[in-house]
Amino acid sequence: MNVTIDKSSGFCWGVVRTIEIAEQEMGGGDDLYSLGDIIHNPMEIHRLGDKGLKTISVAEMEKAKGKRVLIRAHGEPPSTYKRAEELGITLIDATCPVVTKVQERIRKFYLDGYQVVIFGKKEHAEVIGLIGQTNGQAIVVKSVEDVEKVKLDGKTVLFSQTTMDKPTFHKIKEELQNRIKDLVVGSFEDEAIEFHAKDTICGQVSGRDAKIREFAKANDIVIFVAGRHSSNGKVLFAISKEANPRTYFIEDSSELQAEWFHEAENVGITGATSTPQWLMEQVKAAIEAKFVPALTAG
Numbered sequence: 001m002n003v004t005i006d007k008s009s010g011f012c013w014g015v016v017r018t019i020e021i022a023e024q025e026m027g028g029g030d031d032l033y034s035l036g037d038i039i040h041n042p043m044e045i046h047r048l049g050d051k052g053l054k055t056i057s058v059a060e061m062e063k064a065k066g067k068r069v070l071i072r073a074h075g076e077p078p079s080t081y082k083r084a085e086e087l088g089i090t091l092i093d094a095t096c097p098v099v100t101k102v103q104e105r106i107r108k109f110y111l112d113g114y115q116v117v118i119f120g121k122k123e124h125a126e127v128i129g130l131i132g133q134t135n136g137q138a139i140v141v142k143s144v145e146d147v148e149k150v151k152l153d154g155k156t157v158l159f160s161q162t163t164m165d166k167p168t169f170h171k172i173k174e175e176l177q178n179r180i181k182d183l184v185v186g187s188f189e190d191e192a193i194e195f196h197a198k199d200t201i202c203g204q205v206s207g208r209d210a211k212i213r214e215f216a217k218a219n220d221i222v223i224f225v226a227g228r229h230s231s232n233g234k235v236l237f238a239i240s241k242e243a244n245p246r247t248y249f250i251e252d253s254s255e256l257q258a259e260w261f262h263e264a265e266n267v268g269i270t271g272a273t274s275t276p277q278w279l280m281e282q283v284k285a286a287i288e289a290k291f292v293p294a295l296t297a298g
């Protein structure tokens, strides 16, 4: 049995950067708090927790009064920055630069009087940060069906959470365009509502689609390692499963099941942009230690 780790899987540069910032800041010895889980991967949270990183929610910010608080890659809404200032908190802003750019663009359109529509998940930390740029006015849609709730009575712009999937983004864009066309009064095209669609899906995520598909097809089974709350993990897992139905999702090696490896000559290990390399290596070692000898013996 050959066990291979997907070379193009693992942390995206935005996450690598955030973790590097956290590790540098923890070197000083003073308390460092992360606003929410630094990454959607429980194993990596434990590793950093052992080094001293504490996690608090926005509602618990008072606990970090006068201390240092890290803003993770997903970013935060302006209200968090304001609250930190009130509490004398020193913010270590590790927002991914790609997310910062999306925040800035959304703010600009909002201030220019556009209705902002965001393709994303309402409860996702990044989306909360994006909605905050519009004073809570942005409308969040997570599917084509949701487009119905967008009231088209003014100039409108569509953005995306950085980890959503491109095909659905384009379907939502088309649906909005069609609805706007239907609103044109008489035959005067120029009376249509002004509409722009900004594809802000991160290249680090969308570029992985094709690679993960290829990797999944090249292996008999695929072990997909990610945190269950990772949005990017869910998208990439679905792509891998579509390309190879024998794709299994795990958070760590304790979830591996012997029957998955039945007649599997080539086993591939891959993961989300939040999956650490060391964790995939641990999974590889566990497969080789637990399943390879058992299968050989059987």
Ligand code: SF4
Binding pocket: 012, 013, 014, 015, 073, 096, 097, 098, 099, 162, 163, 202, 203, 204, 205, 273
């Ligand atoms: S997936 Fe893209 S936007 Fe998200 S943290 Fe990574 S680099 Fe930044």
